[in-house]
Amino acid sequence: MDDETIEVETMTIACDGGGGPLGHPNVFLHLDDQTHDIACPYCSKRFQLKEGATIAAGH
Template sequence: MSNQENMSEATAEDMAVIPTSQHRVSCNGGGGALGHPLVWLTLGTDDKVVCPYCSRTFVKSTSDNS
């Protein structure tokens, strides 16, 4: 049962929404042994893109702080 809990925690973390001011972003899944190969992703016309490896979602930031 604890193995399933660990999987659900990792999934929730991996599916994080990451704000960006860039039109093109890179993702490595967090790096280290649990990461994935570095990929470059381009935000679509809806100003977001989802990593095909880890499902992290990159969203164009509307604030000037990022």
């Protein structure tokens, strides 16, 4: 199965693997400040900031 990239609108996201065989405990990930993406270390899902999304400071 190919890696899927999920578009997000915040720099901090939570991933639980989406359940199923790739599911894992809920973890919070912070997108890279420069590339605006991150790969989950548990399930390898890729998250990328949606184009045009406003980067909110703090929580």
